[in-house]
Amino acid sequence: MSMTTILQHCLTGISLGGAYALIAIGYTLVYGILRLINFAHGDIFMMAGYFMIFAMASFPWPVAIVITIVVTTVMGVGIERMAYKPLRKSPRMSIMISAISVSYLLQNLSTYLFTAIPRGYPEIPFLKRIFQIGELSASFVTVLTPVLTLILVVLLMILVNKTKTGIAMRAVSKDFETAKLMGININGIVSVTFAIGSLLAAVGSILYFTDRMSVTPFSGTLPGLKCFVAAVFGGIGNIPGAVLGGFFIGIVETLLVALGYSTFSDAFTFLLLIVMLLVRPTGLFGEKTVEKV
Amino acid sequence: MSDILLKTEHLTMQFGGVVAVDDLNIEIPKGKIIALIGPNGAGKTTAFNVITGGYQATNGAVHFDGQIIGENTPNKKMRKIYGGTDQTVFHRRVVNTPDKITRLGMARTFQNIRLFKDLTVFENVLIAKHCHIKAGMLRSTFRLNHLEEHTMRQDSDALLDTVGLGAYRDAKASSLPYGKQRRLEIARALATHPKLLLLDEPAAGMNPKETDELALFIQSIKDSFELTIFLIEHHMNLVMDISDKIYVLDYGKTIAVGTPKEVQNNPAVIRAYLGVDEE
Amino acid sequence: MRIKRNTILTLAVAVVLVGLLYWLSFNQAKNGMLVSILQKSAIFALVAVSMNLLNGFTGLFSLGQAGFMSIGAYTTAILLIPVKNLDGVYYMNGVSPFIRAVKVYLATLPDWFQAIYPFIALLLGALLAAIVAALVGIAVLRLKSDYLAIATLGMSEIIRAICSSPQMDKITNGSYGLNKIPNFPPLLGGLIPAMLTPFIVVAICITFIMLLIRSSYGRAFKAIREDEIAAEAMGISLVKHKAMSFVISSFFAALAGGLLAMYMRSIEAKTFSISLTYDILLIVVIGGIGSVSGSVLSAFLVTASKEWWLRFFDQPLNILGWQVPLFRTGFRMIIFSVLLMVVVLVYRRGLMGSNEFSWDRLLGRFKRKKLSEGGVK
Numbered sequence: 001m002s003m004t005t006i007l008q009h010c011l012t013g014i015s016l017g018g019a020y021a022l023i024a025i026g027y028t029l030v031y032g033i034l035r036l037i038n039f040a041h042g043d044i045f046m047m048a049g050y051f052m053i054f055a056m057a058s059f060p061w062p063v064a065i066v067i068t069i070v071v072t073t074v075m076g077v078g079i080e081r082m083a084y085k086p087l088r089k090s091p092r093m094s095i096m097i098s099a100i101s102v103s104y105l106l107q108n109l110s111t112y113l114f115t116a117i118p119r120g121y122p123e124i125p126f127l128k129r130i131f132q133i134g135e136l137s138a139s140f141v142t143v144l145t146p147v148l149t150l151i152l153v154v155l156l157m158i159l160v161n162k163t164k165t166g167i168a169m170r171a172v173s174k175d176f177e178t179a180k181l182m183g184i185n186i187n188g189i190v191s192v193t194f195a196i197g198s199l200l201a202a203v204g205s206i207l208y209f210t211d212r213m214s215v216t217p218f219s220g221t222l223p224g225l226k227c228f229v230a231a232v233f234g235g236i237g238n239i240p241g242a243v244l245g246g247f248f249i250g251i252v253e254t255l256l257v258a259l260g261y262s263t264f265s266d267a268f269t270f271l272l273l274i275v276m277l278l279v280r281p282t283g284l285f286g287e288k289t290v291e292k293v
Numbered sequence: 294m295s296d297i298l299l300k301t302e303h304l305t306m307q308f309g310g311v312v313a314v315d316d317l318n319i320e321i322p323k324g325k326i327i328a329l330i331g332p333n334g335a336g337k338t339t340a341f342n343v344i345t346g347g348y349q350a351t352n353g354a355v356h357f358d359g360q361i362i363g364e365n366t367p368n369k370k371m372r373k374i375y376g377g378t379d380q381t382v383f384h385r386r387v388v389n390t391p392d393k394i395t396r397l398g399m400a401r402t403f404q405n406i407r408l409f410k411d412l413t414v415f416e417n418v419l420i421a422k423h424c425h426i427k428a429g430m431l432r433s434t435f436r437l438n439h440l441e442e443h444t445m446r447q448d449s450d451a452l453l454d455t456v457g458l459g460a461y462r463d464a465k466a467s468s469l470p471y472g473k474q475r476r477l478e479i480a481r482a483l484a485t486h487p488k489l490l491l492l493d494e495p496a497a498g499m500n501p502k503e504t505d506e507l508a509l510f511i512q513s514i515k516d517s518f519e520l521t522i523f524l525i526e527h528h529m530n531l532v533m534d535i536s537d538k539i540y541v542l543d544y545g546k547t548i549a550v551g552t553p554k555e556v557q558n559n560p561a562v563i564r565a566y567l568g569v570d571e572e
Numbered sequence: 573m574r575i576k577r578n579t580i581l582t583l584a585v586a587v588v589l590v591g592l593l594y595w596l597s598f599n600q601a602k603n604g605m606l607v608s609i610l611q612k613s614a615i616f617a618l619v620a621v622s623m624n625l626l627n628g629f630t631g632l633f634s635l636g637q638a639g640f641m642s643i644g645a646y647t648t649a650i651l652l653i654p655v656k657n658l659d660g661v662y663y664m665n666g667v668s669p670f671i672r673a674v675k676v677y678l679a680t681l682p683d684w685f686q687a688i689y690p691f692i693a694l695l696l697g698a699l700l701a702a703i704v705a706a707l708v709g710i711a712v713l714r715l716k717s718d719y720l721a722i723a724t725l726g727m728s729e730i731i732r733a734i735c736s737s738p739q740m741d742k743i744t745n746g747s748y749g750l751n752k753i754p755n756f757p758p759l760l761g762g763l764i765p766a767m768l769t770p771f772i773v774v775a776i777c778i779t780f781i782m783l784l785i786r787s788s789y790g791r792a793f794k795a796i797r798e799d800e801i802a803a804e805a806m807g808i809s810l811v812k813h814k815a816m817s818f819v820i821s822s823f824f825a826a827l828a829g830g831l832l833a834m835y836m837r838s839i840e841a842k843t844f845s846i847s848l849t850y851d852i853l854l855i856v857v858i859g860g861i862g863s864v865s866g867s868v869l870s871a872f873l874v875t876a877s878k879e880w881w882l883r884f885f886d887q888p889l890n891i892l893g894w895q896v897p898l899f900r901t902g903f904r905m906i907i908f909s910v911l912l913m914v915v916v917l918v919y920r921r922g923l924m925g926s927n928e929f930s931w932d933r934l935l936g937r938f939k940r941k942k943l944s945e946g947g948v949k
Contacts, residue, residue, distance in 0.1 A: 037718045086917055092717050093633050097857055098916045104850055105909035112902030221846060225729075228722060263747075267733035270726030277719055278711055345805065395807035403805075409798035411926070420795045423788045424807025430816060433787040434780065442788065485807050 004135045009258045010251060011138050015211065017250025018145035022152065022204030023227035024234070024242035026197030032173040032237035033193050035092070039099040040079060042224015043106035044198055048072040048205035049121065049215035050114055056122035064122075069202045076198025077191050085187065103221075110217040118214035127210050145207045146247075152200060153243050160239065165192055173237060222266060226253075229273040235286030244284065297356075298323045298489055298521045299344070299399075304353035305377035306336070306343050306545075307367075313339040315545040316379040317353070321489070326515060326522045328532045330556075331542035332565055337525045338404055340542070341491055345401050346391040352377050354387075358398060358488060362389050378546075396424050400487035402478045404494045404525075410467035414458055414477055417466050418449040421484035449484065455517070456480045456510075472503050476510070483518060490514075492524040496531050508534050533557065541565065578931040597765040607767060609879050610872075611756075614774040615831045617871035620855040621778050621864050622824035628862035628926065629785055630817040631797030632713070633721045635849050637825050639728030640701045642735055642844035644826025645833035647697030649750045650743065652690060652834070655679050657752040661745065668742035690757040694773070694830040701826030702819045704731075709818045713811070725846060736841035749840025756834050770831050777824050782864055784820065793817050797862075854912050859923050866924030873923075874908075882907060 023045055030038045051071050055064035083102045087095040127141040160166035171179040172189050180186050208223070209215055230249045234241020249269055256265040276283065299321040306314040314336040321327045329337050342348045344355055346363065351371055354364040364387040367375040395401075400421075409417050422445040428438035436442065453459045456476055461469060469477060475495060482490055495511070496504045508531050515522055526532045532539065533553040541549040541556060543565040549556050556562055593610075600607055619637060626632045655675050658667050678689065712723040734740060736747045744750070756769040764772065784790050792813050795803040804810050833839050859870030885904040915922055927933065 035718070037722060083913065083917065090920070093627070093631075093861070094916065094920065096633060096718060096721060097853065098913075100850060100853060101857075101909065101912045101916050104854070105906075105913060107847075108902065108905035108909045112900075112906050115901075218847075225722070225725065225846075229726070232719075232722075263733050263737040267730040270723075270730050273726050274711060274723050277715055277723055281715070281719070347801075390809065390811075391804045392807045392809045395805060400807075401805055403802070407799050407802035407805075409795050409802065411798060412794060416791060416794075419788075420791045420803075420808070421806045423792045423795075426788050428788075430784070430787075430789050433789050434784045436783070436787070445788065481806065 005258075008136055008138075009254050011136060011142055013251035013254035014247060015138075015142040015145040015250075016208070016254055017247035018149035019204045019208035019211075019246075020223065020227050020230055020250045021149050021243040021246025022200040022207070023223065024230040024246040025153070025156065025239055026201050027228045028231040028234070028236055028239060028242040029169075029193045029197050031231065033169065033176075033190060034084065034095075036084065036095055036099060037228060038197070039096070039224070040083075040102035040106060041197065041201060042220035042222075042227070043103045043110075044072060044076050044079070044220070045201040045205045045208075045224060046215065046217065046220025047075060047106060047110065048198075048202040049209045049219065050110060050119070051202075052206060052209070053119055053122060053215065056124075061122075061124045065206060068206065069199055072202035072205070073195050073198045076194045076201070080190060080194040085190070107217050107221075114217065116217055118216045121209040121213050121215055124210060139211075141207060141210045148203070148207070149243065149246075152203065153239065156196065156200075156239060159196075165189070169193060226266070226269045229269050229276075232273060232283055233276050235283030238283065238285040241283055241285040296323045297321065298358055299523065300356040301340075301344065302354045302356070303377075303379040303381050303383075304340070304343060304355065305351050305379060306339050306348060307351040307371065307374075307376060310374060310376065312376045312545050314343065314542075315377050317542075317547060319540060321521060321523055323488075323521050324515075324519070325537040326511070326524070326535050328536040328539045329523065329525045329542065330527070330529075330532055330539060331548075334544075335542040335565075336545040337542055338493060339545075341401065341493055341525065345399060345491065346389050346394040349388055351375065352379065352381075352383065354383055357394070360397075361385075361387050362394055362397065363387055392424065395485055395487075398486065398488035399491065400482035400485045400489075401491035402475075402482055402493055402495060404497065406474050406478055408466040408474060408478060408481070410465070412466060413463050414466055414469065415449060415453065415462045417477060417481050418452055418484045419445060421481045422449060424485055452480055452484055456483070456514070471498060475499075475507075479510075479514070483514065487518075487520065489521045489523060492522065492526075494525050494527060496526055496528040499528075501530075504528050504531050507531065511535060581931050593768055593771060597767045600767055605880065609876055611767075611770045611835055612879065613872040613875040614770050615828050615835060616852065616855060616875055617868045618774045618777050618828040618831070619825050619852050620859065620867040620871045621781055622821045622828065623852050624856050624859075624861065624864060624867045625781055625785070625793075625824075626817055626821040627856060628860075629790065629797060630793040630814065631800075632814060632817065633717050634724040634818070634821070635721050635846075635853070636708075636724030636728045636822070637852050638844040638846065638848040639724075639731040640705065640822040640825040641829030641832065641848070642728075642731055642839075642841065643701040643704060644694070644697035644829030645839050645844070646735055646744055646750070647700050647826075648690075648693045648830035649753045649833045649839055651675075651693035651696065652754050653750065653752055654754065661750055661752050662742070664748055665741035665746070671743065687757070690754070690834070691773075694827055697830045698823045698827040701829075702823040705819045705822035706815065709815045713814045713818060725849070728844075728849060729846065732841050732844055735844075744841075747841065749838060749842075750833075751838030753833050753837050753839070755837065756831075770835065773827070773831060777827060778864065778868065781820075781824065785864065789813070789816065854908065857912065857922055858915055860921055860925045860927070862926030863922075863924035863928055865929035866922060866927075869929070870923055878904065878908065 023041065026041050027038060030036060048068055052064060052068045055067040059067065079102055083098050084095060087098055127139065127144065129140045131138050131140060131143065160169060168184045168189050169192065171182065171184060172186060226249055227246060230245030231242045233245035233248065252268060253265045256262070256268055297320050299319065301317050301319045304314060304317040305312065317340055329340065331337055339348070343350045350363060350365045352365060352367055352375070355362050364383050364385050366383040409420065426433065426441065428441055432438050453462055456479070458473065458477055458480060461473065466474065466477060479492070479495065496507050499507060511522060512535060514520060536553055539551065539553055539556045540547055541562050548561045548565055549559045596603055596607055619641060623637050626634045650671060653661055658672060708727055712720060712727065715723055735744045738746050740746060756766045758764060758766040759769050759772060792808045795806065795808055796810060796813055800810060855870045855874050856867055858874060859866030882904045885899055885907060886901050888899055
């Protein structure tokens with residue numbers, strides 16, 4: 001492989017990683033607060049893909065993007081209200097099963113509504129413009145993804161660290177019960193968390209599918225699980241960790257495909273997960289917690 | 294063979310920078326009731342957890358019934374930040390999981406009752422008998438050990454009668470009144486055939502009458518099961534009544550040791566409890 | 573008295589069921605659909621019970637069932653594909669010479685061996701899965717609930733990726749999958765027709781799991797489910813018992829996988845994707861987490877509804893020229909998803925909760941109903 005091809009693959013990898021990072025943040029935020037793996041998060045991301053297809057059919061792209069983001073966010077918050085909130089006090093297993101059921105429902109619903117045949121993803125002309133940088137060629141979206149990701153992450157970090165809502169979010173993730181006693185509106189904070197997660201998933205979805213060009217009811221499953229792994233890799237609950245994890249997995253996956261091990265690119269992610277959980281269960285930047293007896 | 298059943302040597306437990314138990318040296322002779330007291334957060338439950346294998350000590354050793362069941366020395370990062378007062382070097386590293394220690398003959402109860410809530414009273418006790426099962430999984434599945442199984446069930450019933458829970462045999466554990474739940478937890482611990490019984494605040498939440506009953510109960514099981522008892526307790530009346538020796542902890546350090554009378558009049562103890570210095 | 577009544581009732585139901593199955597075995601041609609659905613239900617009942625052993629009785633939320641099924645299915649399939657069909661099945665990349673040599677040798681063995689060979693194949697698949705489970709278990713069983721779920725799910729995907737990888741072409745036929753797998757073999761030298769084999773195998777396996785759950789070891793599993801820390805303090809080794817439950821569960825999942833390969837006659841890696849595990853989870857949740865009879869009942873109900881009773885949801889329906897809306901492909905699965913959500917959110921205990929089937933309960937319920945009806949008057 002020549003240097004150019006390697007660089008070319010790295011560029012693709014970084015771009016994919018950016019989209020992964022945005023989804024991974026959703027997992028990390030929700031897990032940080034509810035200690036729940038939101039199995040439906042990947043499917044929310046998939047649904048955002050369909051929303052975009054339909055929005056683009058009747059609106060110009062700037063309006064369509066706004067519609068997609070708003071609808072996805074509302075859906076994410078709605079799912080939390082309907083499927084997770086009633087189970088706050090139930091055992092961990094119940095709420096996890098509820099998340100799996102939501103994922104099952106979204107997949108079946110989209111199969112029913114949109115059939116299992118891949119749907120073409122609309123092209124947003126300016127995103128698809130090809131750039132030549134030396135011998136490298138890349139569409140605008142490839143370059144935009146990592147940049148946009150980093151901007152959003154910086155904004156999110158400011159939100160989490162500087163605003164009152166952000167401080168409340170951190171309080172809830174540190175200690176759910178105490179935060180409640182301190183008068184924090186838990187339900188409000190959980191909703192905000194799901195809203196942010198879904199919003200980022202919607203943005204990630206636009207960037208991801210513009211590159212992939214088609215959506216099926218199952219296109220959310222694997223990216224979803226991979227992004228969870230990214231979140232674990234970085235240390236669950238830790239936003240920069242999730243971003244780093246997303247980029248790492250995106251790049252390695254792209255390189256594995258380039259080397260001809262495409263069937264193993266998914267397996268690699270899970271192997272990474274298992275190894276990580278065994279060697280350093282708290283992830284790269286996670287905090288260690290001791291369980292009280 | 295000595296008559297010391299449990300002995301800790303320079304036992305230290307450190308979480309990050311916090312030394313929860315510092316240089317704890319306890320000797321528990323066979324057949325005695327020994328108490329561990331101290332204000333909240335003194336490190337009593339942590340000491341229990343280290344002794345029963347729940348946590349691995351940062352430094353020190355635990356001897357039980359003639360063998361070392363836990364030993365450690367500060368290593369890696371801990372060596373740098375080690376804040377315990379005792380610098381004795383322990384070389385070996387002995388780690389036993391709590392289940393192994395229970396099988397050696399040390400059983401415990403928990404401060405915040407931990408029963409198998411959805412199972413019956415009888416099952417709670419019967420499960421504790423499992424730790425000494427001889428039959429393997431296949432033999433047990435095909436009931437080739439029906440004699441053993443029969444004995445286990447009979448013993449469990451006998452035990453429930455002894456502790457006065459026979460009438461509640463088929464009730465769900467979580468449906469018992471609070472005092473009976475405490476008693477069931479003790480019965481469950483007894484079912485593992487312990488030599489040493491560790492009770493973590495057995496009288497917590499009990500009224501004076503129930504506490505008196507508990508004192509009698511502890512005395513009676515000590516005699517009938519030939520036990521040695523090590524307990525953490527806040528009810529001073531109970532502790533003073535039944536203990537042969539008392540250890541007082543404060544901020545992880547042992548501030549007094551002695552008979553109930555000696556401890557009661559010890560100025561350091563009074564200071565720890567009443568906080569005279571601070572005022 | 574009551575015990576006697578219950579025994580009689582149980583025997584009566586058993587006789588009726590066996591009679592029905594036996595009758596079906598002679599009238600297979602006319603009832604192909606029914607036979608096929610019952611067989612599939614039985615196989616899923618076994619997987620569901622095996623999953624329940626882990627999730628419901630040991631409290632380990634594992635999502636690796638599909639992975640272990642694929643180990644069983646592939647092993648059984650590779651061992652059973654007749655030598656004469658090998659070239660046809662592995663038409664793209666050929667078969668590994670070692671597998672061919674072993675199979676050619678095995679084909680020369682006497683008839684009695686050929687009669688039990690399919691069962692040996694099933695057992696080997698299950699054993700292989702058990703070994704994999706033991707190795708994986710050492711690593712992942714230390715993890716807490718949700719991490720365990722995602723790690724086992726990941727492991728299942730890794731197994732699937734290995735099965736479908738080009739590097740395994742000569743063994744698993746990569747992404748082309750395997751076909752021409754022989755159907756169920758007859759039992760006891762033809763005394764019991766082949767059609768009944770899956771029911772008998774499944775019944776034996778479920779009985780074993782039931783006995784295990786009721787043994788001292790089963791009680792230890794329940795203790796771990798209720799409170800790990802207390803269980804450990806009662807002298808129950810978490811490592812040993814969790815591994816035991818995980819290995820046994822995987823063993824039976826793989827056995828069911830082998831049966832599924834015989835049932836479907838052809839398999840591919842895609843069959844064993846995450847959604848298969850979700851399908852099984854659906855059965856377990858609807859049946860009641862912690863109830864073997866619930867899982868069995870639910871496996872039959874869910875499979876029958878999916879493949880048969882609720883098929884009409886997927887067909888456009890005309891009533892007096894009026895096209896009923898919503899009825900088209902995929903609607904059935906929506907009904908299932910909604911049903912699952914309802915069970916999870918509202919009727920959390922499923923069909924049976926954590927109780928087992930008992931005549932007293934069933935009859936008692938009717939009696940109570942009668943009483944309450946009387947009360948209204």
